[in-house]
Amino acid sequence: RKEVEQDPGPFNVPEGATVAFNCTYSNSASQSFFWYRQDCRKEPKLLMSVYSSGNEDGRFTAQLNRASQYISLLIRDSKLSDSATYLCGGDSSYKLIFGSGTRLLVRP
Amino acid sequence: EAGVAQSPRYKIIEKRQSVAFWCNPISGHATLYWYQQILGQGPKLLIQFQNNGVVDDSQLPKDRFSAERLKGVDSTLKIQPAKLEDSAVYLCASTSSLWTGGIGELFFGEGSRLTVL
Numbered sequence: 001r002k003e004v005e006q007d008p009g010p011f012n013v014p015e016g017a018t019v020a021f022n023c024t025y026s027n028s029a030s031q032s033f034f035w036y037r038q039d040c041r042k043e044p045k046l047l048m049s050v051y052s053s054g055n056e057d058g059r060f061t062a063q064l065n066r067a068s069q070y071i072s073l074l075i076r077d078s079k080l081s082d083s084a085t086y087l088c089g090g091d092s093s094y095k096l097i098f099g100s101g102t103r104l105l106v107r108p
Numbered sequence: 109e110a111g112v113a114q115s116p117r118y119k120i121i122e123k124r125q126s127v128a129f130w131c132n133p134i135s136g137h138a139t140l141y142w143y144q145q146i147l148g149q150g151p152k153l154l155i156q157f158q159n160n161g162v163v164d165d166s167q168l169p170k171d172r173f174s175a176e177r178l179k180g181v182d183s184t185l186k187i188q189p190a191k192l193e194d195s196a197v198y199l200c201a202s203t204s205s206l207w208t209g210g211i212g213e214l215f216f217g218e219g220s221r222l223t224v225l
């Protein structure tokens with residue numbers, strides 16, 4: 001079983017839609033979780049950190065459920081510019097382990 | 109503040125040839141990581157350095173891959189001999205934040221894109 005698993009998508013949604021991604025992790029000792037955004041042929045960039053139950057930043061909300069070992073990312077009022085791949089990551093012994101990424105396409 | 113620098117940005121080689129990638133992390137970042145990202149997949153950790161010491165290289169194919177960070181600053185990742193399946197983007201990342209049970213934000217370089225023919 002992979003340490004971090006994500007639905008690869010793609011999620012194809014219209015502008016203004018709300019979309020949610022889930023990510024599951026297997027290492028119950030993980031303390032730090034992250035959502036990174038990766039544009040095509042670019043490097044990953046941090047979108048949100050999740051250290052406790054959740055985090056909110058504008059249209060983006062991340063939730064952590066330790067009992068079920070999953071992290072979610074909610075994007076409200078989707079914009080065309082939100083089209084990207086979203087990588088979920090969890091720490092494991094001071095290393096960041098990534099899932100395979102979830103691709104989001106926002107259409108006009 | 110300067111970001112993580114990597115070179116070369118692109119490299120095309122034939123199988124069985126060798127290649128080396130260079131990374132200079134953000135100044136003051138003690139922890140440096142090399143990731144391999146194959147098209148359509150998430151980044152896969154190859155090796156982690158803390159200053160000039162290797163913390164974890166369990167995922168590094170040591171028969172062909174090597175990496176060093178001799179002075180605890182910049183790092184080099186080498187592949188010799190290259191195989192077709194090594195075609196990927198090699199990402200270097202650094203962080204200043206490690207604490208008991210957790211890590212902080214990783215900052216990534218733009219990556220080195222390798223094509224093996």
